[in-house]
Amino acid sequence: MRDAMVVNQDLVRRDVTQAINSSITHLFLKIEPYYYSDGTSKDLLILKGVVRTQYKGKRYNIPIEIWLEKDHPLKAPLVYVKPTSDMFISPASRDVNPDGLVVLPYLNSWHHPGSDLISLFHEMSKAFGVASPVYSNSSSNYVSLSNSSISSSTTKASVSLKNAPLPTIHSQASSTILKNADEQSHTHRFSDIVGEPRRMLLPIQGFEKMPLVSLEHAINPLVSLIPDVEQMTWIAKQNCNSPKDGLTMDESASIMLYTMEWEPYEKSFYVTLNNTLRATVREQLKPWFLYLRLVINALQKLPPTHHVVYRGVKSDLAAEYSRGSTIVWWGFSSCTVSIEALKNERFLGKEGIRTLFSIECDSGKNIRSHSFYAEEDEVLLLPARQFEVIGCLDQGNGLQIIQLREIQPKFPLIKLSSS
Secondary structure: OOOOOOOHHHHHHHHHHEEEOOOOOEEEEEEEEOOOOOEEEEEEEEEEEEEEEEOOOOOEEEEEEEEEEEOOOOOOEEHHHHHOOEEEOOOOOOEEEEOOOOHHHHOOOOOOOOHHHHHHHHHHHHHHOOOEEEEEEOOOOOOEHHHHHHHHOOOOOOOOOOOOOOOOEEOOOHHHHHHHHHHHHOOOHHOOOOOOOOOOOOOOHHHHHOOOOOHHOHHHHHHOOOOHHHHHHHHHHHOOOOOOOOOOHHHHHHHHHHHOOOOHHHHHHHHHHHHOOOOOOHHHHHHHHHHHHHHHHHHHOOOOOOEEEEEEEEOOOOOHHHOOOEEEEEOEEEEEHHHHHHHHHOOOOOOOEEEEEEEEOOEEEEHHHOOOOOOOOOEEEOEEEEEEEEEEEEEEOOOOEEEEEOOOOOOEEEOOOOO
C-alpha cells in the first residue's frame, strides 16, 4: 500500500480485507497505473476478479475491476465491469455505461464512514441480479470464472481503461466455481492477515477482570452485533458434550464458536472480533470482555505449541515485512502445522500473487479437538503476539515467503488472567 501512496492505510487495509474475504466476491489486489481522460496517470490499488450474483435461481460471476483512489475511502472507487472475449456490455443496462463504468446510485452517494466496499458489492450483486450488465453470444447470459482464470487474467502494467484489450478469462460451468467457493467458505481465518494495523496500539486489557460465565451469558452483549450468534452458540454447545483437554463444555464451545463461519461472512463471529481487536479505540472491545475472558481462559489451559506453523494470504505483503523489523498481530491468528495444506486452493493455492508466513511460535494452541472443522488441524495464536521478521524470500511465480519468530514485547500487550 505504501507503493500506491495510500493516504489512509489502516482504513484501506480494513476495507480491502473485508472485500477480498467476502463470500460474494473473488478478488486479487494489485497496483497498476490508472489512465485518466486528461492523459495523466497514477499508480492505484486495483481489485480484480468477480462479484457473484443470482439470476433466475442460478448463481453467476460478473468480472469486475475496482480502482481505489489514493484518498480512499473518502472518495468513491472507480468501478468497471470487464467483459470477457465472448461477452458484451448490455446497451440496456442502467447501471453500467458502454465503456464498462459502473454508475450505481450507491457510488454517486458515497460518503465515508457510511460507505464501504462490502456494501458496494452487495449493491452490485443485487442490481446485476435484476438486470444483467453483460450479454453473451453463448448459450448463457453470464460467463462463470474459475479461480485459476482470475489469477491468470491480469492486464499489463501499462493498461489503459479506454482501449486496452480485454483479459482472457475462460468459461466454466457455474456450479463448479460455486462449489469451489462453498468449499473455501470456512478457510478465511487462515488468511486473515491483511487487516492487521502497522502501528502500536494500546494494550488489550480489562477483560481479565471479568468473571467466568457460561457461553450463553458471555455472548449476550454481542447479540446486536453478530447475526445469529445465539443459534450458533447453541450449535457449538451441542458439539461439546464431552470436551477434551480438561476444558469445560462452555470453554470448549467458546473455541468452537470462534472457528465457525456463516453468512454474511463479513459479520461472522471471528471477523467482527478480530476487526475490533485491531481497532484503535479500545472502548469498542467492552462488549467482548466476557467472551474474551472465557475463550482466553480456555486457550490458556491447552499446552503451548513449540514449532513452526504456517499461514498465508493471496496478496503480496513483502513490502510490509522488511527483514529485522518487528510487527504485532493484534487479532487471533489461525495457522496450520502442515505447509502442504496451504497448497490447496481453499487456502493459498499454487499460483497467483501469494505470501506464505513461516512462523516459529512459542504460544500457539492446537485447537483441533475444539474446532468446528477438526480436519484443518488448526493452531491458534492469541491476540497481540509480537514477531521479528528474520527472513524474506521472493520464491518466484508470485510467491513471497516471510519467516517470523515470536518474541516477547518489552511491556505486555495483552493482560492475561493468572487463573
